Amino acid sequence: MSQNRDAPAYQEYAANLLARREFRAMSLPERGLLYTLRLEFWVNGPFTCDASVLAKILGFPPAEIASLLPAVLVKPFFEVSEGLITCPELENYHLHLVERKARQSKGGKQGASKTNTKRKQDKNNESGDESSTPPSRTQVPRRAPRRGSVESLVQKSTDQNSKNQLTGVDLSTPTWSDDDNDDAAAVCSASQYAAAKGR
16 A cells, blocks of 8 residues: 655765865865755745744744855755746656656556456456466465365374373373264274373
C-alpha cells in the first residue's frame, strides 16, 4: 500500500559539498545557517527572504540572521525570486523522487494487471478442461503429512521400549482395527496408556 507521504530525507554527498569553494569560504556560523536553511527548504518548501520573519521561523535573533544571510544566499545553494528563497538542487532532487515513485507505482500496477490476467486465464483453463491437469499442478511437491495424521515422520525411540517394560504393557505394536470408530479394539486402558507415556 502506498504511504502517500513526502520523502523524509535527501541524499547528501559530503565530499561534493566540502569541495565547493563557496562552502569553504563561509564562516562556521554561515555554514550552520546554510544547513539550517537547506533543512527548512526540504521540510517546508520555499521561505521568505525577509530576515526578521526568517529569524522568527528559525528561532534566532533577527540581527544575527540579517548579518549572516547575504553570505549564505549565493548560487549554487539558493536562489531568490519574488521574495522567496528556493534551493534548486533540493527542488530538483525532490522532483526526481516524485517521478521515480510515479514510475514505480505505474510499473507495479502493470505487473499486477499481468499477474491478475494470467490468474484469470489459468482459472478459466481449469474450469474449461477439468479432465487434464495443468502442468504447474504436476510439479508441486507433495507436502509432508501434518502432525497427528496416520503417517508419521517421527521414528520410535529406544526409550519408549524401556517405558513399555516398566508398565508391563507392550505398546510397541499397537493393535487396533482399521475402523476409526471401533474403540473396543484397544489393548490397554487410558490409565495404562498415560502411565506408559509418562504423564
